[in-house]
Amino acid sequence: MTSPSADHFNLRVYYEDTDASGVVYHANYLKYFERARTEWLERRGLDHRALAASHEIVFTLADLRLSFKRPARLDDRLRVTSRIAEAGRARLMFDQSIWCNDEVLIQGEFTVACVNIATFKPQRLPFAIREER
Amino acid sequence: MTSPSADHFNLRVYYEDTDASGVVYHANYLKYFERARTEWLERRGLDHRALAASHEIVFTLADLRLSFKRPARLDDRLRVTSRIAEAGRARLMFDQSIWCNDEVLIQGEFTVACVNIATFKPQRLPFAIREER
Amino acid sequence: MTSPSADHFNLRVYYEDTDASGVVYHANYLKYFERARTEWLERRGLDHRALAASHEIVFTLADLRLSFKRPARLDDRLRVTSRIAEAGRARLMFDQSIWCNDEVLIQGEFTVACVNIATFKPQRLPFAIREER
Amino acid sequence: MTSPSADHFNLRVYYEDTDASGVVYHANYLKYFERARTEWLERRGLDHRALAASHEIVFTLADLRLSFKRPARLDDRLRVTSRIAEAGRARLMFDQSIWCNDEVLIQGEFTVACVNIATFKPQRLPFAIREER
Numbered sequence: 001m002t003s004p005s006a007d008h009f010n011l012r013v014y015y016e017d018t019d020a021s022g023v024v025y026h027a028n029y030l031k032y033f034e035r036a037r038t039e040w041l042e043r044r045g046l047d048h049r050a051l052a053a054s055h056e057i058v059f060t061l062a063d064l065r066l067s068f069k070r071p072a073r074l075d076d077r078l079r080v081t082s083r084i085a086e087a088g089r090a091r092l093m094f095d096q097s098i099w100c101n102d103e104v105l106i107q108g109e110f111t112v113a114c115v116n117i118a119t120f121k122p123q124r125l126p127f128a129i130r131e132e133r
Numbered sequence: 134m135t136s137p138s139a140d141h142f143n144l145r146v147y148y149e150d151t152d153a154s155g156v157v158y159h160a161n162y163l164k165y166f167e168r169a170r171t172e173w174l175e176r177r178g179l180d181h182r183a184l185a186a187s188h189e190i191v192f193t194l195a196d197l198r199l200s201f202k203r204p205a206r207l208d209d210r211l212r213v214t215s216r217i218a219e220a221g222r223a224r225l226m227f228d229q230s231i232w233c234n235d236e237v238l239i240q241g242e243f244t245v246a247c248v249n250i251a252t253f254k255p256q257r258l259p260f261a262i263r264e265e266r
Numbered sequence: 267m268t269s270p271s272a273d274h275f276n277l278r279v280y281y282e283d284t285d286a287s288g289v290v291y292h293a294n295y296l297k298y299f300e301r302a303r304t305e306w307l308e309r310r311g312l313d314h315r316a317l318a319a320s321h322e323i324v325f326t327l328a329d330l331r332l333s334f335k336r337p338a339r340l341d342d343r344l345r346v347t348s349r350i351a352e353a354g355r356a357r358l359m360f361d362q363s364i365w366c367n368d369e370v371l372i373q374g375e376f377t378v379a380c381v382n383i384a385t386f387k388p389q390r391l392p393f394a395i396r397e398e399r
Numbered sequence: 400m401t402s403p404s405a406d407h408f409n410l411r412v413y414y415e416d417t418d419a420s421g422v423v424y425h426a427n428y429l430k431y432f433e434r435a436r437t438e439w440l441e442r443r444g445l446d447h448r449a450l451a452a453s454h455e456i457v458f459t460l461a462d463l464r465l466s467f468k469r470p471a472r473l474d475d476r477l478r479v480t481s482r483i484a485e486a487g488r489a490r491l492m493f494d495q496s497i498w499c500n501d502e503v504l505i506q507g508e509f510t511v512a513c514v515n516i517a518t519f520k521p522q523r524l525p526f527a528i529r530e531e532r
Contacts, residue, residue, distance in 0.1 A: 015437070015447075018286035019286070020284035020289075020340045021193075023286075025282060026163060026167075026194050030160035031413070031415045047474055058154060060201070064159075066194075067196045068194050071193075147297070149424060152417050171281070181281075182340070292460050326420075327425050331462070332460075
């Protein structure tokens with residue numbers, strides 16, 4: 001379901017992540033996905049500060065889709081996998097999944113736009129990522 | 134874009150909602166949408182506690198889709214509109230939008246499943262909502 | 267326990283605020299207190315944007331103390347009271363409480379420092395607040 | 400400033416943690432401290448689920464105090480140190496600090512009460528922790 005080259009990011013569920021229904025509050029999965037995308041970029045030498053400073057670009061979400069299979073619970077050890085499904089001139093589409101053991105709990109698709117930090121106009125993707133396609 | 138009968142929920146943006154890019158952190162829009170669905174249910178006499186106690190049901194998200202048009206900022210006064218796009222036997226689809234003044238900032242579609250509180254098996258929607266269709 | 271002139275701010279507890287122990291997650295009370303301080307300032311004509319723009323100041327927390335009496339629960343309607351316990355040249359101390367019905371759930375003391383937005387050097391309190399003492 | 404036996408917990412600052420003033424939102428430091436206390440307990444064989452299941456106890460915060468020296472920023476790598484300052488029959492007091500490099504950013508004191516999961520009556524600390532004193 002994930003390509004062999006998919007990146008892995010590990011985390012655990014703390015009290016802060018859960019809600020009174022006893023499972024992870026749905027909005028908090030977006031935080032897990034975003035942490036994993038941050039680490040994905042960093043493994044390519046691109047952190048938020050560097051992108052802003054040397055490229056004058058920020059990544060901003062254009063749209064996203066989540067599909068909930070099963071909830072995660074307090075103390076669960078989770079794994080987020082991330083891969084590029086598609087890359088345009090100024091956009092990246094990430095396919096991401098949250099796993100517990102060998103089961104996918106949540107699937108997400110995220111379209112991220114690369115924009116100029118001041119004007120918010122679309123900007124070409126940095127070279128390190130274009131290579132990835 | 135919203136039907137005249139759409140429900141309205143008002144809120145403002147506090148520091149807690151924003152991030153270092155100066156705008157509302159994307160996951161927090163899901164909180165706004167959920168507050169509005171909670172109020173929507175309540176106006177139909179269905180609050181979470183009553184649903185759990187008298188119907189033994191909880192609502193759980195099956196999937197969602199967000200489309201980001203423009204970001205909201207600190208101190209913005211926002212309005213969330215909510216309407217039922219579709220209702221099945223055990224599912225509701227909400228169309229929701231977050232507005233600032235006359236502009237839609239974020240659009241969301243949420244499929245909510247009605248399940249038994251213990252077994253998590255699909256459960257028929259409560260009468261008050263079936264009426265709504 | 268609160269002076270007659272104490273400001274009141276009302277809110278309700280949503281799923282986002284709770285955790286798997288079934289009550290409000292402790293860190294989220296700080297959000298409630300901060301919303302109430304924001305509204306307190308605004309009723310004195312001082313919102314964050316205006317303070318930053320016309321006075322070049324921001325308020326920053328120097329220290330805080332919380333005392334937990336009883337937890338708040340999902341759907342609770344809460345009231346936050348705020349009053350100035352002490353005001354110095356560049357500091358304000360707020361006494362705040364979170365109430366449910368006639369019971370105090372959480373008490374908080376917050377020392378807020380007024381600093382220059384660029385240098386973070388202490389700055390004299392704006393006139394509208396000095397009057398308050 | 401921390402004893403040689405103090406426990407260390409490492410984390411980094413993500414967008415989710417920051418606010419529009421460009422630094423970590425103050426309530427989020429409580430999450431960092433709580434993650435570190437969770438790991439501290441676990442290294443003593445006590446996780447939340449085990450405590451609830453075999454001892455019928457939960458830990459609940461009685462009070463806390465935070466002192467803010469300097470803010471943490473996006474992408475900062477932080478270290479949380481935790482040590483027991485005092486232990487009573489049914490209470491623990493943690494001294495915790497958040498560090499960036501060799502500098503303390505935030506200091507916290509947390510009084511944690513050990514209570515029965517159903518009655519919320521004070522309960523004797525589990526043996527593994529009493530040993531720690």
